[in-house]
Amino acid sequence: MIEVLDNVFWHALSGAQQHCASGTAEARRYAPGFSPIVAFPRAEDPDFDALQPFCAPGERFYVADWSGPAPAGWAIELEAKMVCMAWAGETPADDAAPDALPLDASHAPQALALAELTRPGPFGLRTIELGDYFGLFEGERLVAMAGERSCAGRFREISGVCTHPDFQGRGMAKRLMQKLIRRQCLRGETPFLHVMSANAGALALYRRMGFADYREKVVRVVSRVSA
Incomplete structure (x- = not known):
């Protein structure tokens, strides 16, 4: 499969x-x-x-x-x-981002602006409609987000992971990813993601989190x- x-x-x-x-x-x-x-x-x-x-x-x-x-x-x-990675870890025990808010159509312009600033990968105004997206806010300002893009069979992609440069280094994106991983695992799905091969830091982080390399594309x- x-x-x-x-x-x-x-x-x-x-x-x-x-x-x-x-x-x-x-x-x-x-x-x-x-x-x-x-x-x-x-x-x-x-x-x-x-x-x-x-x-x-x-x-x-x-x-x-x-x-x-x-x-x-x-x-x-x-x-x-890019490297395709699939989840090989255990289901996270707790929700790492209980303070995250679900994103809907009203957040789409902010989500697109954050993606255009940080360039996490291909993103459009309606991308957040492809799955569950969550964001962390400073007041009404979206400062970090992560969500789900493609799905096929039991596999559900984590994508759109990004943090505004002013808020990086606080572990926001990792917490959002862990939230999504937990939700997917509890639904019986297998999380996966894509990361550029040249992004050694992200590859190392995702491996530590519990992702395993599937193959390079x-x-x-x-x-x-x-x-």
Whole structure:
């Protein structure tokens, strides 16, 4: 069952989260406003022609597990590597962030602004609709958040983990992650996440928390070339 993680975005977009997606049996994307991620049933052989009608010129997307030249009508803007990690620890005994508040549509502009400032990964105005998101506030100001993005089978992704630079070093993001991990484990789900391979500090932290490396993936940012 863990093989679902080999192409987890496709399984999510064609399965439990297909109501948040657009595309065909050959290519799917999160609908505009959600996280800018695309996926294909054969990740190593993507059908960008099938995807193109669902993308506007100039749109940028993240795509995993594909290497090779850019197809006609597309440009490769960035290539890097990321590690997919799955939870291998025990269920946390307590809620590490009882003071966290659930985020809803009214918090979406603040969540997007925090993500654009800290760049935790692909994020859109409606990303917090993909799962449970929690935030820590200073007054009415959102200063840290973490939530759930893709889901496939029993696997639930922890994503959007970030803290405003003025509040870093206080363990806020870790507490939010532990809250999510506990909730997922109690639901019988397996938490997983993605982290850039070059982010040695985050990799070490997540391993200490109880995550184990599943495998490394290539990730690219591609854009639809304007006509």
